[in-house]
Amino acid sequence: MFVEIPPDFLSAIATDSNRMPKLYYHPRAIARKFFWLRLRHIYSLMNKHLSSMDSCMDFGCGSGVFLPSLSSFFHSVWGIDIELVEAFKIIEHYDLKNIKLMNMNIYTADLDEQFDAIVAADVLEHFDNLDKPISQLNRWLKTDGLLFTSLPTENIFTRSTRIVGGYKHPSDHYHSGEEVENVLRKQGFYKIDSRQVLFFFPLYLIGVWKKAP
Numbered sequence: 001m002f003v004e005i006p007p008d009f010l011s012a013i014a015t016d017s018n019r020m021p022k023l024y025y026h027p028r029a030i031a032r033k034f035f036w037l038r039l040r041h042i043y044s045l046m047n048k049h050l051s052s053m054d055s056c057m058d059f060g061c062g063s064g065v066f067l068p069s070l071s072s073f074f075h076s077v078w079g080i081d082i083e084l085v086e087a088f089k090i091i092e093h094y095d096l097k098n099i100k101l102m103n104m105n106i107y108t109a110d111l112d113e114q115f116d117a118i119v120a121a122d123v124l125e126h127f128d129n130l131d132k133p134i135s136q137l138n139r140w141l142k143t144d145g146l147l148f149t150s151l152p153t154e155n156i157f158t159r160s161t162r163i164v165g166g167y168k169h170p171s172d173h174y175h176s177g178e179e180v181e182n183v184l185r186k187q188g189f190y191k192i193d194s195r196q197v198l199f200f201f202p203l204y205l206i207g208v209w210k211k212a213p
Contacts, residue, residue, distance in 0.1 A: 002043045003068035004036050005090065010065070013089045020063030020086050034197060038150040039066050041195045041206040042119060046073060049146055049193065049208055052116045057140060059133075060106070060123030064090040070119070071096045078113070080104045106133050114142045121150040122204075124180045134187045138211060147189060147209040151177030177205040188212040 007025035014020050023035035054075050058066055061079035064087025070077045071094070079087055080102045091099050104111070106127075118141050127133050141147055153176060175183075181191070184207075193208040 001069070001072045002040055003072070003094075004040075005065055005068065007032060009093065010063075013086050014063075015085055017083055017085070019081070019083050020065070024063075024065055034203060037197050038204045038206060039069065039121060041197070042066075042121060042148045042150060043069055043073070045148060045193060045195065045206065045208050046117065046146075050117060055113075055115045056117040056119065057113075057115045059118050059120045059137065059140075060126075061087055061101075062123070063087055064101075066119065066121060067091060067096060067099055068094045071098055074098070074117070076100070078102060078115070080106075080109070080111075082106075106136060109136060111140065114140055114145070116142055116145050117148065118145065119148045121148070122152060124149065125152060125175045125177070128174045130175065130180065130183045131187075134184060134189075138188065141211060143211060145211070146192075147184075147207075147211075149180070149184070149205075149207045149209065151180050151205045151207070153177050153203060153205060181205065181207065184209060 010025040023031055026032050053073055056070055056074040056077045058070060058077060058079040061081050064079060067079055067087065067090055076098055078100045082105055084101050084103055087101055118137055124130060124133060137147060188211060189209040190212055191207050191209055195206040197204040
C-alpha cells in the first residue's frame with residue numbers, strides 16, 4: 001500500500017535541513033500531488049517488475065517519507081543517509097518494525113549487504129562526482145536486482161514553475177536527470193522501463209534499471 005504522509009505531520013516534524021523538501025507539505029494540494037507522484041510511480045513500477053520482495057535499500061532516504069510505503073512492500077528495508085532525524089520520527093510514528101536506518105557517508109560506506117531493489121529518488125543529482133555513488137549502487141544491488149530512480153529535469157517548464165513558485169534552482173543540483181542517466185548507462189546499467197511526471201515538458205524522469213550481464 002502506498003502511504004502519502006499527511007502534510008500537517010510532515011510540517012510538524014520538519015527541521016531546517018533540506019532533507020525534507022517543502023513540496024511534501026506545500027500549502028497547495030496540486031504542488032504536493034506532483035511531488036508525491038514521483039514516489040507513486042516508483043511504487044507502481046515495483047509492483048509491475050519485482051518478483052522478489054525480500055530486501056530494499058532506500059539510498060539517500062532523506063527525511064524517510066517513502067519508508068512507510070517500502071515497509072509495506074518489502075520484508076526488510078534499509079534507509080541510509082548522513083542525516084536521519086526526520087526519518088526516525090516517521091518510523092516511530094508509523095511503528096515500522098522492518099526498517100533499519102544507518103547514518104552513513106556514501107563515499108566511505110563499507111557495507112557487504114546486497115538488495116533485491118534499491119531506490120535512489122532525487123538523490124544522485126546531488127553528487128558532484130557520480131562515479132563513487134553509482135559504483136556503490138552496483139556493488140549493493142543483486143545481480144538480478146532492480147534500481148529505481150527519480151531525477152529532476154531542466155527545461156522551460158521546470159524553470160517556469162520555479163519562477164511562479166518563487167524557488168531558485170538548487171545550488172547542489174550538479175546534474176540534470178538526463179546527465180545522470182547517461183552516467184548510469186556508462187557505468188553498466190540499462191533501463192527496462194520508465195515514466196515521466198508530465199509528458200511534454202517532464203518535471204521528473206522515473207526509471208527502472210538492471211545491471212548489464
